[in-house]
Amino acid sequence: MKLVGRFPRERVEAACERALVIGTRSFSSVKSILDTKLDRKRPEKAAEGPAIVHDNIRGPTFYH
Numbered sequence: 319m320k321l322v323g324r325f326p327r328e329r330v331e332a333a334c335e336r337a338l339v340i341g342t343r344s345f346s347s348v349k350s351i352l353d354t355k356l357d358r359k360r361p362e363k364a365a366e367g368p369a370i371v372h373d374n375i376r377g378p379t380f381y382h
Contacts, residue, residue: 325352333357
């Protein structure tokens with residue numbers, strides 16, 4: 319509610335929705351989303367598959 323005084327209600331709602339999508343719920347995270355205008359952008363979808371492919375990284379079948 320404190321942020322509605324500084325930002326339009328629609329932006330605060332969009333920032334809260336984005337925060338939920340990316341898994342953060344703190345006031346500072348929502349404020350950061352508003353400050354950087356990320357509420358106006360859609361969050362990027364996570365890439366399919368492993369984040370890093372390297373010979374030294376063991377897969378899920380290593381321990382089975």
